[in-house]
Amino acid sequence: MKQIRMHGRGGQGVVTGGEILSNAFLIEGKYLAVMPSYGVERRGSDVTAYGRLSDTPVREKSMTYEPDYLIIFDPSQLSKQSTYEGFVQGGVIVACGTDVDEILSMGVKPSKIVLVDGIKIAFEVTGSNLTNMIMCGAFAKSGAVSLDATLQAMDENLPKSFIKTSIAGARRGYDEAVVYEYDVEEVHIKHSPQWNRRILACKAPEKPPYEAPWGNCENHYIVLPTGTWKVTRPVVDTENCIKCGICAGFCPVQCIRPDENGYYLADLDYCKGCGVCAHECPKKVISMKLESEFKE
Numbered sequence: 001m002k003q004i005r006m007h008g009r010g011g012q013g014v015v016t017g018g019e020i021l022s023n024a025f026l027i028e029g030k031y032l033a034v035m036p037s038y039g040v041e042r043r044g045s046d047v048t049a050y051g052r053l054s055d056t057p058v059r060e061k062s063m064t065y066e067p068d069y070l071i072i073f074d075p076s077q078l079s080k081q082s083t084y085e086g087f088v089q090g091g092v093i094v095a096c097g098t099d100v101d102e103i104l105s106m107g108v109k110p111s112k113i114v115l116v117d118g119i120k121i122a123f124e125v126t127g128s129n130l131t132n133m134i135m136c137g138a139f140a141k142s143g144a145v146s147l148d149a150t151l152q153a154m155d156e157n158l159p160k161s162f163i164k165t166s167i168a169g170a171r172r173g174y175d176e177a178v179v180y181e182y183d184v185e186e187v188h189i190k191h192s193p194q195w196n197r198r199i200l201a202c203k204a205p206e207k208p209p210y211e212a213p214w215g216n217c218e219n220h221y222i223v224l225p226t227g228t229w230k231v232t233r234p235v236v237d238t239e240n241c242i243k244c245g246i247c248a249g250f251c252p253v254q255c256i257r258p259d260e261n262g263y264y265l266a267d268l269d270y271c272k273g274c275g276v277c278a279h280e281c282p283k284k285v286i287s288m289k290l291e292s293e294f295k296e
């Protein structure tokens with residue numbers, strides 16, 4: 001699994017860019033799960049999105065702390081130390097800018113930098129600083145995904161009125177991106193943010209030291225006892241459950257697993273009672289019951 005982190009500013013389409021890449025990977029038979037994180041919701045403020053790229057479906061939904069790929073949508077993010085936090089030595093940086101030395105001066109050791117003057121192209125193509133499709137094109141130049149799949153994802157997923165401009169921007173992003181390669185070995189250094197240690201201390205003590213019972217991630221991931229949040233819990237009518245597992249796929253904390261009889265049941269230490277599983281169940285056999293009904 002490779003981890004991706006995207007940095008940009010509100011209004012530059014960082015989230016849409018992530019979704020397009022996600023669909024491009026899907027076209028190529030891979031999976032990229034993208035999660036956005038906003039600060040204050042206004043144009044110009046910092047926006048970060050996180051992604052995980054894998055040959056198999058991705059279940060983790062936490063932030064990415066050790067990105068193998070950084071995609072930087074705005075030149076103002078290039079000189080911020082936080083942009084590069086946890087970046088894997090030997091990873092790939094795809095950046096909107098003109099000065100490769102500005103990136104190297106931040107102490108990172110990438111194996112590849114793909115640099116494109118996205119702001120200039122964006123103004124020429126769209127008349128604004130909307131760099132997302134240009135950066136998608138530049139990302140394709142890194143070799144992680146093909147330009148054809150990226151353009152197809154745009155064609156299939158963007159509103160009709162944006163497709164032509166977006167494809168033109170992506171093509172220019174790809175054509176005009178400059179690739180710098182470095183002879184650097186890939187090295188992951190475990191990154192454990194201070195605030196994360198505090199959260200780890202709240203985990204249910206009897207649970208294993210990872211995000212939840214299904215996870216394959218390691219112990220620097222966030223662990224929250226989200227089971228304490230719920231006021232309702234899912235109850236499955238097993239007589240009519242068809243064991244399709246759709247509820248498990250949709251659970252936002254991924255706390256549903258099959259039991260020994262193949263019925264999909266929630267781990268109540270992590271279930272936060274959101275009711276998404278009940279909403280998505282095709283047979284409508286999950287009822288959300290008030291927690292008070294289960295109190296002695």
Ligand code: SF4
Pocket residue numbers: 236240241242243244245246247248264280281282283284285286
């Ligand atoms: S989605 Fe509904 S029918 Fe399918 S496994 Fe879950 S509870 Fe059963």
Ligand code: SF4
Pocket residue numbers: 233234250251252253254255256266270271272273274275276277278
């Ligand atoms: S209510 Fe259902 S979807 Fe929501 S957290 Fe619990 S098991 Fe997951």
